[in-house]
Amino acid sequence: MPRTREFDRTAVLDKAMHAFWEGGYRATSLDHLLAATGLSKSSLYDTFGGKQALLLECLDAYGRQLFAGPIEPLLRVDAAFDDIREVFTRILAHAATPAGRRGCLANTCIGELGGRDAAVSAATGAIVERIESGFAAAVATAQARGEITNPESPAVLARFLFNTLSGLNLAARAGASHERLHDIVRVTLDALAPAPAVAHTE
Amino acid sequence: MPRTREFDRTAVLDKAMHAFWEGGYRATSLDHLLAATGLSKSSLYDTFGGKQALLLECLDAYGRQLFAGPIEPLLRVDAAFDDIREVFTRILAHAATPAGRRGCLANTCIGELGGRDAAVSAATGAIVERIESGFAAAVATAQARGEITNPESPAVLARFLFNTLSGLNLAARAGASHERLHDIVRVTLDALAPAPAVAHTE
DNA sequence: TCGATATTGGACTGACCAGTCCGAAATCAG
DNA sequence: CTGATTTCGGACTGGTCAGTCCAATATCGA
Numbered sequence A, B: 001m002p003r004t005r006e007f008d009r010t011a012v013l014d015k016a017m018h019a020f021w022e023g024g025y026r027a028t029s030l031d032h033l034l035a036a037t038g039l040s041k042s043s044l045y046d047t048f049g050g051k052q053a054l055l056l057e058c059l060d061a062y063g064r065q066l067f068a069g070p071i072e073p074l075l076r077v078d079a080a081f082d083d084i085r086e087v088f089t090r091i092l093a094h095a096a097t098p099a100g101r102r103g104c105l106a107n108t109c110i111g112e113l114g115g116r117d118a119a120v121s122a123a124t125g126a127i128v129e130r131i132e133s134g135f136a137a138a139v140a141t142a143q144a145r146g147e148i149t150n151p152e153s154p155a156v157l158a159r160f161l162f163n164t165l166s167g168l169n170l171a172a173r174a175g176a177s178h179e180r181l182h183d184i185v186r187v188t189l190d191a192l193a194p195a196p197a198v199a200h201t202e
Numbered sequence C: 001t002c003g004a005t006a007t008t009g010g011a012c013t014g015a016c017c018a019g020t021c022c023g024a025a026a027t028c029a030g
Numbered sequence D: 001c002t003g004a005t006t007t008c009g010g011a012c013t014g015g016t017c018a019g020t021c022c023a024a025t026a027t028c029g030a
Helices: A009-023 A030-037 A041-048 A051-068 A081-095 A098-102 A105-113 A118-145 A154-173 A178-192 B009-023 B030-037 B041-048 B051-068 B081-095 B098-102 B105-113 B118-145 B154-173 B178-192
Strands: none
Touching (some): A009 A030, A009 A051, A030 A041, A030 A051, A051 A105, A081 A098, A081 A178, A098 A154, A105 A154, A105 B105, A118 A154, A154 A178, A154 B154, A154 B178, A178 B154, A178 B178, B009 B030, B009 B105, B030 B051, B041 B051, B051 B105, B081 B118, B081 B154, B098 B154, B105 B154, B118 B154, B154 B178
């Protein structure tokens, strides 16, 4: 009976996500979102409720995209050091694309709305939590295998790894060179399994 | 002859800086700035030129404040490992204050305007550059003294240290616990001079 | 005291903002 | 073909935005 909807909800969500990703929350006006999605104002409001509600759905979609893309290696059973390394490799590869300059949507939202918007904080916090627990599991496995010799607990090293990731995303948004990003990743991964510094003397 | 100005320019700048620091650029409206500084609109425009120009002066003042406060240890002659550690100690101490939740003004500006505003990028880039070259000098000294055994170049380790700092500031803005921030710093500093992992066997 | 000069308060502008609303158009069961 | 039902286009609202402008005010050398 009803008129059929003229757009694909998930495709629209994806376009809106990229718009927020590029410009952040405030700087991405409804008019921008309408232009990016092709929706009319009433369709957008009927479908998503409003700008903030749309952002929340975009953050959710962003999280799902992360775990289907760069963070996917952490989901493998028995993920270990190679998978941690693979995550950073993928992050670096993405940062090298034109779109890589946008950094991380969640980070941008934290920086812009950090703590002021409870719903957004919850959404970004959920993403952070999932990534970090993935790191922690992989670290634990890698430690058990002796791939990671750093004796700090998996949770602590996961915080450290996630912190490096945050910094990388901000640096990418600032337009950092690939060399710079690579340097940071190299030192970070080295910190997990430092080469036995002084092997035989002293 | 002229009427005397009724406010202290540097005091006003300081208040404006804290307003931007708290809310970022866009979310801090001129009305907020007027309320924070006590100026009238015409005084603000006569004195600073406009909102963006005011932000640029605030970033400059922010940089000066950094080098008089938390980053000061890096300016000492022969700054070395202890001074690097002291910088992080000061950052952690500041993050523990109520105002610490604001993170870093420069980082927030990068996240919000990253790359889109050339003047702001130049201002934040100058701050980054100064901090990083301070780190690099201290790293070089510490390596020469044997305090830092990590063989990466001072420039590379400085990038790594600055990246940790960026992440910390974002985490602070997200409301991270002190324990979390301490963990990250501990692992970071350990990466510079890792304990000789396996001293005698294998 | 007085006038040249600069500061100040606040009204004003035009643009943009998120969000509401309703008539018109499209759909499809009957 | 018809009418109930939903989507869609776009006008509209009230509010806020950065920035302009000018008259009123305060200052201080002369």
